[in-house]
Amino acid sequence: MIEDKFLTRRELAGFIIAIVALAIAAMLPVLNTGYILSLGVTIAMYTVLSTSWALFSGPTHYISLATAAFFGLGMYVVGSGIEVLPFPILAIIATCAGAVLAFLIGVATLRLSGIYFVIFTLGLAEFIRQIVTWVQTTMGTSSGLYVLINIEEKTIYWRLLCLAAFVYLIGWGINRSRLGFALRIIGNDEEVAKHSGINVALVKVLLFMISGSIAALTGALLAPRWTYIEPTIAFSPMLSFLVVIMALVGGAQRLWGPILGVIPFALVWDLITAQFPNQTALMLGIAFLLVVYAIPNGIGGQGAKYWAKFKHWRDFRVT
């Protein structure tokens, strides 16, 4: 049957685990404010980006490489408005701008089949980066923007944690709502979805907007981390690829999947970039291939499979 209780015991357990994990994570700045905290910021950032990416891409199977476009947009909203508007207002503007951009991309492309969508989103992120670079070099004096606002790294970290908690709440809410049910049907068979009365295009655009606005907000929250932002940092295609890889390593089919990919991958990636600073693109390519070949359903998918096997063994073993 379809779950109709407000909170199941499983969900309650999930909530308690999440709150404990959040509380532990929130204590990180108390222990260390140097290298480990900066690693913490990176992990929190990728957790938000990968989880919100998977909200859209997990059920629809559309691989979006536009994360950097949203992220950079959010960063640039903060960078260009910080002299005139308070930071919270800019964060809201960035979120809305992300939603509008996602709406435009969605309306233009979500009728396309998957492969065209991938190419389009990648091309779009590059296109926006070129436009921003061009605007800055012709209209302004430099190629970047100064973000002169004094926000400590631990504040950024806590804000990202709050956003991560919010993303999980949204994901949980979607999963148990009609919207989530519609998404699962769409992921199984779009034609059946349409014939069941679902406006498939609308659902996809809506989800893409949620995902895009969160990525833009993440960019906005991170802008103060750099005092000087440039298009190459803000709109880095590497970011889009990393978000996809981490989500797939963890498993994009489950809400808690991506974080299982983010934590190990961010740690390993940190080592790799320190060891081979000039071969990051090569390493990224290898990682991509390994992930797709070795764990097509992600750590989450593998885990669920072994858990199912264990339960089968437990319930049917001969005693």
Add this chain to the structure above:
Amino acid sequence: MSPNLALSVHNVTKNFGGLTAVDQITFDVMEHDVVGLIGPNGSGKTTMLNVISGMLRSSSGKIKLYGRNIARHSANRIARQGISRTFQLVRTLPTMTVAENIAAGGVFSYRRYWGKELNRRIRYMLSHVGLSDKAEMPVAALTYIDQKRVELARALMADPKVLLLDEWLAGLNPSEMKIGINLIRGLRYEGRTIIIVEHHMDAIRSLCDRCVVMNSGVKIAEGNPQAVLNEPEVIRAYLGEENA
């Protein structure tokens, strides 16, 4: 009181490039009627259903559901107006359970349920098609006839004004066929309005009030099943020129 006109199809044509799969077809379906749509393979029956359900857009012609135009509307709008269907090649939602598959038909469509009411409705549908003991099974683990039952139950969840069945009985063995025919007969006694595409002539005879015969996209006969199946042109269409 004269019966209501449920669905009217008027001069509908569907071209695929140079091929006219449905050619100027006109027919009416009265409320509570079961209408058979028959004809040899490739005569355009599935295409006709696809045009009615909005899976394909007609090239020209009018389709009205209780007087309201639905031609060239999108499939989701047509579903919401009260047309449900099953597919010639059964289409289930493979990663979901039987109950969830059935639920899919009754959340966004002509009738919309959620929460406890949805579960009540699912339970009713499960027992209606004989799947009560399989509610929580993954749909992929079901036998062929059970998957067809799931698809039928999903279509019925919306309590549609018109139900379209595309070869719902095809691929069943003789004993399953009896069960299947009885299921559809049950729908008929409920007063459902149905269009069935079918090859099995006994099924057509025992289930349909009227039938429409197509050949190469054109309507070649219409009327009482017994009479229509004896018309020389229909026999010719089915057996080929040389046998007529």
